[in-house]
Amino acid sequence: MDKLKGILGALMQPLLAIIVGLGAGAIAIAIVGGSITETYAEMWKGAFGSFYFFTNTLSRATPIMLIGLGVALAFRAGFFNMGSEGQMVLGALSAAVTAIYLPGPAWLKLVAALLAGVIAGGLWSAFAGWLDARFRMNLLITTLLLNYIASLFAGYVVSYPLMDRSGSAAMAQTVMVDKSVWLPKLFQGMSLHAGFLFALIGAIALAWFMRYMVKGYEIRMMGGNPLFASYGGVNRGRLMLYSMFVSGGFAGLAGAGEVLGTQYRYLDGALTSPGYAWSGIMATLLAGSNPLGTALAAILLAALQTGGMGVERNTDVPLEVSSIIQAVLILFISAKFTYSFFKKKKKAGA
Amino acid sequence: MDQLFDVSLFASTLRMITPILLAALGGALCARVGLFNVGLEGLILIGAFSAIVGNHLTGSVWLAVLFAIVCVLVFSLLLAYMAIHLKANVIVVGISLNFLALGLTTFSLRAIFDVKGAYYDKSMVGLPKWDIPLIKDIPWVGDVVSGHSPLVYLSIVLVACLQYYLFKTVSGFRLLAAGQNPVAARSLGIKVTHIQYGAVLMCGVLCGLAGAQLSLGQVTMFTEGMTAGRGFIALVATMLGQSNPLGVAGASLLFGFMDALSTRLQGYALPVHFTMMLPYVVTIIAMFFFKDKSYLAEARKANESSR
Numbered sequence: 001m002d003k004l005k006g007i008l009g010a011l012m013q014p015l016l017a018i019i020v021g022l023g024a025g026a027i028a029i030a031i032v033g034g035s036i037t038e039t040y041a042e043m044w045k046g047a048f049g050s051f052y053f054f055t056n057t058l059s060r061a062t063p064i065m066l067i068g069l070g071v072a073l074a075f076r077a078g079f080f081n082m083g084s085e086g087q088m089v090l091g092a093l094s095a096a097v098t099a100i101y102l103p104g105p106a107w108l109k110l111v112a113a114l115l116a117g118v119i120a121g122g123l124w125s126a127f128a129g130w131l132d133a134r135f136r137m138n139l140l141i142t143t144l145l146l147n148y149i150a151s152l153f154a155g156y157v158v159s160y161p162l163m164d165r166s167g168s169a170a171m172a173q174t175v176m177v178d179k180s181v182w183l184p185k186l187f188q189g190m191s192l193h194a195g196f197l198f199a200l201i202g203a204i205a206l207a208w209f210m211r212y213m214v215k216g217y218e219i220r221m222m223g224g225n226p227l228f229a230s231y232g233g234v235n236r237g238r239l240m241l242y243s244m245f246v247s248g249g250f251a252g253l254a255g256a257g258e259v260l261g262t263q264y265r266y267l268d269g270a271l272t273s274p275g276y277a278w279s280g281i282m283a284t285l286l287a288g289s290n291p292l293g294t295a296l297a298a299i300l301l302a303a304l305q306t307g308g309m310g311v312e313r314n315t316d317v318p319l320e321v322s323s324i325i326q327a328v329l330i331l332f333i334s335a336k337f338t339y340s341f342f343k344k345k346k347k348a349g350a
Numbered sequence: 351m352d353q354l355f356d357v358s359l360f361a362s363t364l365r366m367i368t369p370i371l372l373a374a375l376g377g378a379l380c381a382r383v384g385l386f387n388v389g390l391e392g393l394i395l396i397g398a399f400s401a402i403v404g405n406h407l408t409g410s411v412w413l414a415v416l417f418a419i420v421c422v423l424v425f426s427l428l429l430a431y432m433a434i435h436l437k438a439n440v441i442v443v444g445i446s447l448n449f450l451a452l453g454l455t456t457f458s459l460r461a462i463f464d465v466k467g468a469y470y471d472k473s474m475v476g477l478p479k480w481d482i483p484l485i486k487d488i489p490w491v492g493d494v495v496s497g498h499s500p501l502v503y504l505s506i507v508l509v510a511c512l513q514y515y516l517f518k519t520v521s522g523f524r525l526l527a528a529g530q531n532p533v534a535a536r537s538l539g540i541k542v543t544h545i546q547y548g549a550v551l552m553c554g555v556l557c558g559l560a561g562a563q564l565s566l567g568q569v570t571m572f573t574e575g576m577t578a579g580r581g582f583i584a585l586v587a588t589m590l591g592q593s594n595p596l597g598v599a600g601a602s603l604l605f606g607f608m609d610a611l612s613t614r615l616q617g618y619a620l621p622v623h624f625t626m627m628l629p630y631v632v633t634i635i636a637m638f639f640f641k642d643k644s645y646l647a648e649a650r651k652a653n654e655s656s657r
Contacts, residue, residue, distance in 0.1 A: 032461045080441065137637050138589065140388070140441070144582045148630045156623035278449065285442055318460035323453030330446035331428075334438040 014286065014333065018300075021329035028324050034317040043322070046310015047303035053310070055192040059262070061302035062192075063088070063254040063271075065199035067280025068287075068294040069206050070125075070250025075289040076210065077243045078223035083128055083143030084251040085277035086150030091121035091252025092259045093154045096266035097162070099177045099259070106180035113181065114256050121252015122245040124150060129244030133237035147277075155268045164265070172268035183261035195257030202250065203295040210291065219243055251277070279305070282330050301326060359614055361498075365568055367606025368502045369394060369577075372560035373584035374602050375505075375512055376553030378593040382516070383529040383542075383549040388444030389429055390557060391581025392451030397422045397561020399455040402572040403462060405474055411566060415477075415501075419558035425451070426554025430547050448581075456574050468573040476570035477501060477563070501563040508556075512595040525549065560584075579630075586633050601636070608632045 026036045047057050067084045074081035095117035102109050128146055132139040158164075159172040166175060183194045210216040221229040222239055230236060255271060263270055279301050286300070287293030308322030373390045380387035397418045404417030425447065432443045463469045477499035516522040527535040528545040536542050564580070565572050583605050590604075591597030608629040615625040 028457060028461075082445075131634075131638075135638060137634075141582070141586050141589065141637065142634060144579070145586070145630045145634055148579055149627055149634075152623045152627045152630075156621055159623070160621060281445070282449065285446070318457055320453050320457035320460065323449065324457055327446055327450035327453050331432065331443065331450060334432065334442040334446060 017286075017329050017332040020332045021325040024328040025321050025325040028321050029317050032317055034315055039311055039315055039317050039321070042311045042314045043304070043307035045307075046313070047307035049310070052190060053306065055187060055190040057303050057306045058196055058299065059190075059192040060274075060306055061299045062196045062199050062261075063258055063276045064279045064283055064302055065295050065298040066195075066202060066254035066257065067251050067277055068283035068298050069199070069202050069291055070247040070254075071281050071284040072287070072289040072291055072294045073206060073210075073219070073243055073250070074247040075284055076223045077219040077239065078226060079129070079132075079240060079244060079247075080140045081125065081128075081143055081244065081247050082140055082281070083125060083146050083150075083248070084280055085272060086143075086147035087121035087125045087248040087251035088255035088277055089150050089154045089271055090124050090255070091117035092255030092271055093157060093266050094120035094252075095256030096174050096177065096259045099181045100175060106178070109178075109181045110183070110260065113177075113260060114253065117252040117256025117259075118249040119252070121255065122247075122249035125248020125251070126241050126245040129240045133240045151272055154266070158266055158268050174266045177260065177264045181260065182264060183257065185261075191262065193257070193261030195254075195261045198253060198257060199295065199298075202253075203291050206291040215242075251280075254280070274305075279326075282326060285330050286333055288333075359610055362613070363603070363607045363610040364498060364502060366609040367602045368499075368505050368567065369560040369564045370580055370584045370587060370605055370609075371505045371599060371602040372501070372508070372556045372563065373581060374587035374591065374598045375508060375595060376556035376560075377585055377588035378591065378595060378598050379512075379525075379549040379556075380553050381529075381588055381593040382526060383546045384532065385433055385440050385546060385550065386444075387429070387550070387553060388441050388585065389426075389447035389451075389581075390444075390553075390584050391577050391579070392444075392448035393422050393425060393554060393557035394561045394564065394581050394584075395448075395451045395455055395575070395577045396425055397558040398565035398576055399458065399561070399572050400558075401562040401565050402469060402474075403458070405566060405570075406463075406471065411475060411477055414566060415559070415562045418562045419555050422558035422561065423551060423554045426550050426557070430550035434543055434546050434550075452575060455572075459572065459574065466574075468571060470571040474570050476566045476568070499563065499567045501559055501567060504559070505563075506599075509595045509599045516595065583629065583633060586637065590636055604636060605629055605633065 029036050029039050095113040098116040099113035128142045131137040164175040186192045218234050283297040286297040304322040308319045312319040400421035401414050401418035404414030432438045433440045524540050528542040532542045587601040590601035612625040612628040
């Protein structure tokens with residue numbers, strides 16, 4: 001009974017936030033003069049209306065999940081990793097370059113490309129961690145700045161040295177990855193690719209790691225009480241490097257998955273303009289850095305986004321209504337700390 | 351080289367730093383009362399958008415600036431309420447405020463002007479350019495210093511005012527005390543919560559001005575996400591300047607110069623990507639050289655409480 005109460009209590013806050021978010025969306029819809037019920041019905045249809053739309057939502061959720069997991073790990077350790085965007089971009093670029101230019105059999109190329117994505121994302125992230133651990137440069141700021149540098153660098157690479165000049169379109173992109181190296185689709189004719197499985201496995205593995213592994217305990221300890229952790233012999237600098245590497249590795253894998261599973265090339269801006277990285281961070285915030293919760297929250301946010309596209313297709317309401325709902329959701333979830341804070345205070349008083 | 355470092359480069363530096371400087375001063379106030387305001391980016395964006403809306407509605411530049419300030423005040427009140435009253439994590443609230451600003455401005459752009467991406471109206475008048483008597487006749491200095499929008503001059507005046515306020519007045523000392531040791535300040539009868547609200551709201555006013563300068567000061571248009579990380583650069587300027595108005599001004603000057611230089615370098619054979627990278631790279635290098643351990647420790651504290 002107590003357990004049930006606990007679960008209900010934990011669910012209360014996100015549910016409340018979702019309701020407030022939908023309410024804010026309703027106000028925005030009413031202001032532009034749309035029908036609220038019709039808009040939300042279109043949103044639901046656009047996200048879950050048919051098996052095709054549902055797999056679309058899941059394929060959009062894939063990078064968000066992976067990035068969210070990485071950020072969740074860093075948050076758990078107490079590090080604000082805001083650099084997922086740059087880490088994802090570099091991961092995607094390295095995956096594309098490896099898949100295109102590495103000689104060898106297709107399976108080797110695929111594995112190497114995925115690994116290259118993880119390593120590139122991880123190193124870029126660990127670099128920020130190193131700057132903090134070694135030179136005490138604020139991680140929040142360096143990761144943010146490194147985003148711009150990574151995106152601009154990748155943009156340079158695909159507009160000059162590695163630009164695809166074969167087609168007539170003068171887009172800043174690499175040539176296409178060979179068909180044999182593509183990540184397999186999970187269903188015939190649907191956009192959902194094997195990357196989704198990586199995200200699912202990643203979520204379960206991370207949850208298990210945080211719960212049962214010694215390193216996972218150290219990470220939680222570091223995030224919960226850094227002083228206690230260092231007293232217990234946890235080396236902050238080294239832990240920071242490791243967890244930032246893994247965190248960035250997830251983001252890099254997200255980028256690699258998009259290149260090998262959806263776009264089949266690195267196209268400038270294709271990963272940054274949908275805002276995958278920020279959605280991933282939002283998913284983490286929504287789930288309070290819980291890995292399994294992050295996966296669910298990622299699907300919810302992806303549903304809001306694909307649903308928003310459905311809204312734009314079929315009504316006059318702009319697509320951005322879903323970004324308002326998302327932001328209000330996060331804003332209200334952040335008041336969660338207060339909720340538990342007041343409860344604790346009451347208990348202490350009684 | 352002569353062509354690169356000519357008069358207009360320095361003049362545009364002065365223009366470029368204004369949004370960063372104004373926002374960074376606001377960030378410094380927030381940092382001084384112990385709130386690390388990551389939402390600067392969003393607040394500037396809202397300011398930039400509402401300035402254009404105000405201009406569109408009223409047709410008067412000054413009412414537009416006022417409108418921008420009021421709009422940003424509402425949002426900074428939201429931030430203050432969440433962070434101070436509800437005790438939500440300031441960084442999380444700041445980040446979600448950035449999301450909200452981005453979503454809300456693009457949504458409203460569609461809803462109000464029915465355009466996507468950018469709004470531009472030829473008939474719209476931007477902020478006037480003021481020539482300063484006497485100074486404008488000095489050969490080089492006149493060209494650099496004179497002929498800017500009033501907000502540029504206001505930002506310079508504000509630096510001096512804030513410096514004086516923080517370190518020479520009683521009320522300023524109370525503000526510093528509230529940030530340094532809230533418990534001790536409270537025991538002296540200082541209303542810490544009021545001071546924190548005041549600082550966040552003042553930051554809102556400054557960000558509103560920053561946004562107005564961005565959208566009305568030079569281009570008279572609004573583009574989706576036109577802040578392009580300026581809010582975060584302002585945050586860095588706050589940190590580099592150690593929340594000291596004069597220091598913040600110095601740090602902003604560095605970034606403004608890099609920003610202007612990067613725009614200028616685009617005319618040369620360098621690829622655009624590298625010139626655009628310049629401000630961010632220089633920021634990181636600057637962070638390496640200028641760091642105040644005690645201030646960083648404060649930021650770190652805010653940084654580490656991720657839940």
